[in-house]
Amino acid sequence: MxxxxxxxxxxxxxxxxxxxxxxxxxxxxxxxxxxxxxxxxxxxxxxxxxxxxxxxxxxxxxxxxxxxxxxxxxxxxxxxxxxxxxxxxxxxxxxxxxxxxxxxxxxxxxxxxxxxxxxxxxxxxxxxxxxxxxxxxxxxxxxxxxxxxxxxxxxxxxxxxxxxxxAELDFVEYLQVVTKSLENPLVGGSTACTGAVASATAAIEAALKTDAGRQMLSTKFQTCETLSMQSSAQDVSNFLSTIIGSFMGVVQYNIDNNAFEHGGKVNPNTVASVCKTMTTTSATPLDNYAAVSAATNLAFAPSVPAHAQAFGLRAGAPAPDACIDISYSGMIAQLQNTSLASAAAEGGRQWTYQTCAQFAYFQTTDAAAPAQVFGPASFIPLSFYTGMCADIFGAAFTPAVVKANVAFTNTHYGxxxxxxxxxxxxxxxxxxxxxxxxxxxxxxxxxxxxxxxxxxxxxxxxxxxxxxxxxxxxxxxxxxxxxxxxxxxxxxxxxx
CATH class of the missing domain: 3.40.50.1820 (Alpha/Beta hydrolase fold, catalytic domain)
Known part of the structure; x- marks a missing residue:
């Protein structure tokens, strides 16, 4: 504020x-x-x-x-x-x-x-x-x-x-809880909701296998760059982490009464609204998934802080012309910026450093279905995050070092x-x-x-x-x- x-x-x-x-x-x-x-x-x-x-x-x-x-x-x-x-x-x-x-x-x-x-x-x-x-x-x-x-x-x-x-290196429980929460009727969830997400995830997995399928996903999800078979594995994981993040953010902050922090602006996206969209029968599960992404990543974009934009939204892009930035190298470049005047200085660079140096908390898709319905381990693997540590902060942050950092944190605090x-x-x-x-x-x-x-x-x-x-x-x-x-x-x- x-x-x-x-x-x-x-x-x-x-x-x-x-x-x-x-x-x-x-x-x-x-x-x-x-x-x-x-x-x-x-x-x-x-x-x-x-x-x-x-x-x-x-x-x-x-x-x-x-x-x-x-x-x-x-x-x-x-x-x-x-x-x-x-x-x-x-x-x-x-x-x-x-x-x-x-x-x-x-x-x-x-x-x-x-x-x-x-x-x-x-x-x-x-x-x-x-x-x-x-x-x-x-x-x-x-x-x-x-x-x-x-x-x-x-x-x-x-x-x-x-x-x-x-502290946990591979935080597989995160998406497991998201899945379970989307099934919770107390907050407007249902098994039909997670079933639709699973169906959409299967469609995404199939589409990623062909050039035409990747181009289709780029159109539906309004990416800034077009996905193709030449896109790097990191670009694909960056795209997937953003669209899966639609559900993660909604579940994590579902109907929290935090509008007082944002000038009274209320986030309209809740578990109930997302599940209502996902179970709409007039469109395919994949189209519904894209609608959830648009509602969370694009329509509400003006309220997203710049350091969060570094992880998906193109900084400063206003709705309705906003697009999802899938460029891994672009994200790394933003988070490598050491200036206090940069968007990353709002918290993205510092918190990423803390995860690499102490806590990890890396939210992967490593848990198997049906415990989580957001894709196979290849969607967002642990290596996506550990690679970020080295790419942003230097070669000293190897996977082994990051793992040891997490272990020490738990030794230190219990x-x-x-x-x-x-x-x-x-x-x-x-x-x-x-x-x-x-x-x-x-x-x-x-x-x-x-x-x-x-x-x-x-x-x-x-x-x-x-x-x-x-x-x-x-x-x-x-x-x-x-x-x-x-x-x-x-x-x-x-x-x-």
Missing amino acids: AAAQLPPSTPQAQYMTQRVDNFDPQNQGTWKQRYWVNDTHFAGKGKGPLFVQISGEAAFNPIWVVADVESMDNAATFGAVVAAVEHRFYGESQPFGDLSTEHLAFLSSEQALADLAVTIAALKEQYEPTAVVVFGGSYSGALAGWFRTKYPHLADVGVATSSPVL GKDLAGTRIIVPNGNIDPWHALSVTTPDASRETIVPIMVDGGAHCSNMYPASPNDLPSLTAARKQITNQLGKWLPAPGGATA
Whole structure:
């Protein structure tokens, strides 16, 4: 949201001096990290807690410290002062003047957690809160769980929403959950829907075997370049990842009440609408698939951030003349751009680096049908992603190195075996990311509280409440507040 659209009550950004390398005493380089504080609901020093919103892989939108989102609603309930901290290398929190691979060596979750520790220590000294709660969603949800685990003296409670705490090289479960979610009648899915997707996928697989078939697909899916038998395997996978991504994005964010971030513009694409299109009998499943792609990749294109366009949409191409860019070399060139003024600097280059250096989370078609209905392993193989790592960041990022990076991340943080205490872990069961989160209660870790929202999507509990919310989502928000009430102290007291 542009600054002009923010409410007048939005606090101004403040800046915390951080070290470039928190773990090297010989490196004394510093930079300025953005953060925000809203003390509207604060009960006062020694009387109320500090809530900290951890930002993730994008510029922080300060609407989150004034809107009726989860952390702000709970701040009103518990008399908390709310702070939000932008992640290093995103938004205006830039340690360097560019995003060179040499500089990205200082972009890691460990460095981000250390930055957060510095800021929270300073805020604790300033506000003298009764307790500290860290909130995050998606990647920043994992950061919340990890911060509570690694820095228990600075945070008393963590709320780790939709948190992929398990790093995974070949994230085959992603499309398996998408498939299952498209069959879920609670959100408007059906087996007829996934059956139609499977039929369309078979038609795509057959068409890719001939030059005429590839040209037909280019016409139906409105690609910027024409597919042919001379197209590289990477171009084909890039095309497939974009059209399959139509379903991935719809399922992941199904009816999340996030229009407040986009000037009130509501994404009309939902599981129900996609499945209605896919099961229309007046057209073939392939034509219906192309209609879903147009509705998600093209018609809604003006709202897609530039860093997302780098992965499919031609940057800046407005509907209805937008087209799907299938050029792998073009995508790589965008993501190789190290300028802070580039489209990739909005988050695409940085997050791609983090996946190659720490998490992977590579969403392939390696799982066999019928567990996922989006194509054989050859459609989006693991090599497509590991090859990107080397092509963008250099030959040092071999498949073996990327695999080792993922293994170390799980060794460092513990994967799903979070060692911290007093961590709430909400997830939605149609959200593919719940497969990498903590979802099952464990009697040996009773102060880690998983909450599963039946029919819930990615980070759904974090957004403002809506009259259209599922009962399970309303109940989850209440459970989160009740759990915070059990763990937060009475004014002037101590946590349990």
